[in-house]
Amino acid sequence: MSDTAPLLQVDKLSAGYGRSRVLFDLSLSAGGQGAIAILGRNGVGKSTLLKTLAGEIRPMSGTIRFDGKEAQDEPTERRARRGLGYVPQEQAIFAKLTVRENLLLGAIGKRDRGGIDDVLDFFPKLAQRLGQTAGTLSGGERKMLAIGRAILGRPRLLMLDEPTEGVWVGVIGEIAERLRQLAKTMSVILVEQHIELALDVARYAYVMDRGQIALEGAAADVKNDPQLLKYLSP
Ligand SMILES: Nc1ncnc2c1ncn2[C@@H]1O[C@H](COP(=O)(O)OP(=O)(O)OP(=O)(O)O)[C@@H](O)[C@H]1O
Numbered sequence: 158m159s160d161t162a163p164l165l166q167v168d169k170l171s172a173g174y175g176r177s178r179v180l181f182d183l184s185l186s187a188g189g190q191g192a193i194a195i196l197g198r199n200g201v202g203k204s205t206l207l208k209t210l211a212g213e214i215r216p217m218s219g220t221i222r223f224d225g226k227e228a229q230d231e232p233t234e235r236r237a238r239r240g241l242g243y244v245p246q247e248q249a250i251f252a253k254l255t256v257r258e259n260l261l262l263g264a265i266g267k268r269d270r271g272g273i274d275d276v277l278d279f280f281p282k283l284a285q286r287l288g289q290t291a292g293t294l295s296g297g298e299r300k301m302l303a304i305g306r307a308i309l310g311r312p313r314l315l316m317l318d319e320p321t322e323g324v325w326v327g328v329i330g331e332i333a334e335r336l337r338q339l340a341k342t343m344s345v346i347l348v349e350q351h352i353e354l355a356l357d358v359a360r361y362a363y364v365m366d367r368g369q370i371a372l373e374g375a376a377a378d379v380k381n382d383p384q385l386l387k388y389l390s391p
């Protein structure tokens with residue numbers, strides 16, 4: 158994808174749960190400006206892939222090279238400190254804590270004290286909800302809070318697992334616009350069910366099928382690829 162080594166290089170990654178394998182020799186790369194989309198039907202292993210990249214699951218085999226260093230044996234926190242941001246599909250926020258507390262926790266240990274103000278500028282809806290417990294937020298506001306927490310860590314690569322899931326359709330466009338903005342300042346890996354949105358935001362796309370990459374290419378090409386429907390239809 159580029160002349161120099163990409164920020165993230167995944168080679169022949171296999172991973173799963175116990176003895177059940179979900180990812181099979183999967184290879185991909187990400188980095189540089191812009192977003193990479195990861196698409197695929199329910200259950201193909203998209204979240205398992207991000208969990209493995211983030212360090213929540215130890216791979217069975219394969220390598221994850223992040224910023225020039227092998228990361229597959231590194232603990233989650235070290236990967237995060239090295240600039241690998243991650244917003245999981247579920248439980249990305251503390252429901253019983255307020256929005257302010259969620260952001261303060263996200264900012265702990267961060268050098269940049271202006272970070273929270275930047276997040277509130279980026280997601281003005283959160284500024285109106287600072288004292289509210291996160292569990293009472295709307296679907297869209299929860300996703301904004303989860304993304305806000307992740308960007309407080311100033312990641313170089315931000316992995317987002319379904320940032321529009323459970324979001325009212327009227328707010329999805331706003332989140333897509335924020336993703337576009339984010340992708341101008343950091344690398345983004347976007348796992349999405351909204352295919353049009355993902356291929357619109359991303360410059361490159363991988364389509365997964367049964368734990369492997371079945372199709373990949375520039376987002377504009379993948380969008381028009383006759384094979385795409387085959388991999389995405391139920
Ligand atoms: N904690 C777990 N323990 C055992 N199996 C799991 C676990 N989490 C997921 N799986 C299985 O791994 C496979 C891949 O799941 P995964 O969540 O990665 O898919 P996905 O592509 O993210 O799906 P979705 O689009 O529904 O989010 C599925 O068969 C799922 O049942």
Ligand SMILES: [Mg+2]
Pocket residue numbers: 203204205246318
């Ligand atoms: Mg998932």
